[in-house]
Structures are given as C-alpha cells and as structure tokens.
Amino acid sequence: MAEQREQAADDAMMTRIGQVIMLHHAGDREEARDRYLGLWAEIGEDGDPLHRCTLAHYMADAQDDPDDELAWDLRALSAAEGLTEARLALHEQSLAVRALYPSLHLNLAADYVKLGRPEAARSHLTQARAAVGALGDDGYGDGVRAAIARLETRVAAMPPGGGEGPGRGSAGGEPLGPPRRSS
Incomplete structure (x- = not known):
C-alpha cells in the first residue's frame, strides 16, 4: 500500500x-x-x-x-x-540512466559555448559523444547525435581561449542543445 x-x-x-x-x-x-x-x-x-x-x-x-x-x-x-x-x-x-548523459552533457557544452568557454564545451562534448551508445535508434537519439555533431562543428571553429561572446542559438538560428523528450 x-x-x-x-x-x-x-x-x-x-x-x-x-x-x-x-x-x-x-x-x-x-x-x-x-x-x-x-x-x-x-x-x-x-x-x-x-x-x-x-x-x-x-x-x-x-x-x-x-x-x-x-x-x-x-x-x-x-x-x-x-x-x-x-x-x-x-x-x-x-x-536507462546512462541514456540521460548524452543530452545532459550536450546541454552543458551548449551553455559553455554561450559563455565563450570553448575548452569546457569541448570537455562536455567529449563526454556526450562517449555516452551516445546508450541512445536508442529513434528520432530522439538521432536528434541528440545530430545536435552533438552540429555543436562539435561550431566549437571546432572557436579559438582555444574563447573569443566568442554569449548569445542564444547558433548562427543559423538553431538551438544549441539537444531535442527534449516530451513528458
């Protein structure tokens, strides 16, 4: 009871x-x-x-x-x-708990990009990429993997010490983080 x-x-x-x-x-x-x-x-x-x-x-x-x-x-x-x-x-x-980590680390990487902290962003992208095996082969998993790839491309273009100011979203108007699971 x-x-x-x-x-x-x-x-x-x-x-x-x-x-x-x-x-x-x-x-x-x-x-x-x-x-x-x-x-x-x-x-x-x-x-x-x-x-x-x-x-x-x-x-x-x-x-x-x-x-x-x-x-x-x-x-x-x-x-x-x-x-x-x-x-x-x-x-x-x-x-599974481990399926949460790609999205959580991707969000943190996106936050650090907005704050102009590329090294911290790279660290969380590495962790997100390492955890993607826990994602399903479905729309959500595909969306998270695609968002990681987009953010990796953006971070690769950032100078190592920063130099990019805070701002919402990417130059193309796409959000930096992963898609959200609907509740």
Missing part, C-alpha cells in the same frame, strides 16, 4: 512537471520559471533525484541568462548522478 502511494505521488509530481513543460513550450517562459521554482521548492535540494533532474533539465531552458542556464544544467547533471536504474525504471521502463 505504501508503495502504491509512493508511485502515485511520483506520477503526480512528474505530471505537474510535464504541465509546466507544456506551458513553457507554449511560450510563457516567465510563468513557467515561476512554476518550476515552486515545484523546486517542494522537491527540495535533497529530493527525489528523478524529479530534480527532470525539473532542472527543463528549468535551464526557461532561463534568459546563460549563467543561470548553466547553473540549472549543472543541477540536472548532479541529480542524474544520484539516480539508480531501479529508480528510473519506476517511472520510465525503457529509459
């Missing part, structure tokens, strides 16, 4: 996070940020790692400041490091 209550609470929180993601995707960034922060306060810094990882992963995209985006992406990676396969399986049967 306690396990069923726990599962219901988990499902409810993931649903609530998903609702804010939909609000954000509909274009209301400010309201989404406010709601994400409210959920973050409920979950807490030491709360369930899946909830923290998911929320921080999406909260990063709602940020206007690249430093804030980096801070949220770092929180997502930190939370993912606390996830176990068993915990993740309670929510998503087909997803």
Whole structure:
C-alpha cells in the first residue's frame, strides 16, 4: 500500500512537471520559471533525484541568462548522478540512466559555448559523444547525435581561449542543445 502511494505521488509530481513543460513550450517562459521554482521548492535540494533532474533539465531552458542556464544544467547533471536504474525504471521502463548523459552533457557544452568557454564545451562534448551508445535508434537519439555533431562543428571553429561572446542559438538560428523528450 505504501508503495502504491509512493508511485502515485511520483506520477503526480512528474505530471505537474510535464504541465509546466507544456506551458513553457507554449511560450510563457516567465510563468513557467515561476512554476518550476515552486515545484523546486517542494522537491527540495535533497529530493527525489528523478524529479530534480527532470525539473532542472527543463528549468535551464526557461532561463534568459546563460549563467543561470548553466547553473540549472549543472543541477540536472548532479541529480542524474544520484539516480539508480531501479529508480528510473519506476517511472520510465525503457529509459536507462546512462541514456540521460548524452543530452545532459550536450546541454552543458551548449551553455559553455554561450559563455565563450570553448575548452569546457569541448570537455562536455567529449563526454556526450562517449555516452551516445546508450541512445536508442529513434528520432530522439538521432536528434541528440545530430545536435552533438552540429555543436562539435561550431566549437571546432572557436579559438582555444574563447573569443566568442554569449548569445542564444547558433548562427543559423538553431538551438544549441539537444531535442527534449516530451513528458
């Protein structure tokens, strides 16, 4: 019985996070940020790692400041490091913890590009590339792999010490990070 209550609470929180993601995707960034922060306060810094990882992963995209985006992406990676396969399986049967890492490292690489820190970006791209074997052969996996390749090309053109100022997206108008899984 306690396990069923726990599962219901988990499902409810993931649903609530998903609702804010939909609000954000509909274009209301400010309201989404406010709601994400409210959920973050409920979950807490030491709360369930899946909830923290998911929320921080999406909260990063709602940020206007690249430093804030980096801070949220770092929180997502930190939370993912606390996830176990068993915990993740309670929510998503087909997803392995290791499948989160290509996207998380790609996001961090994109953050560092925006901040003009190519060496940090290269480091996270290396980690993203090393983890792509965990991705499925599906649209999401293909999108993450393509985003890694695009960002690798962009970072390769950056001078080693930086020299590129902060900015959103690439020169071609494409977002720097990976596609997001729908919740």
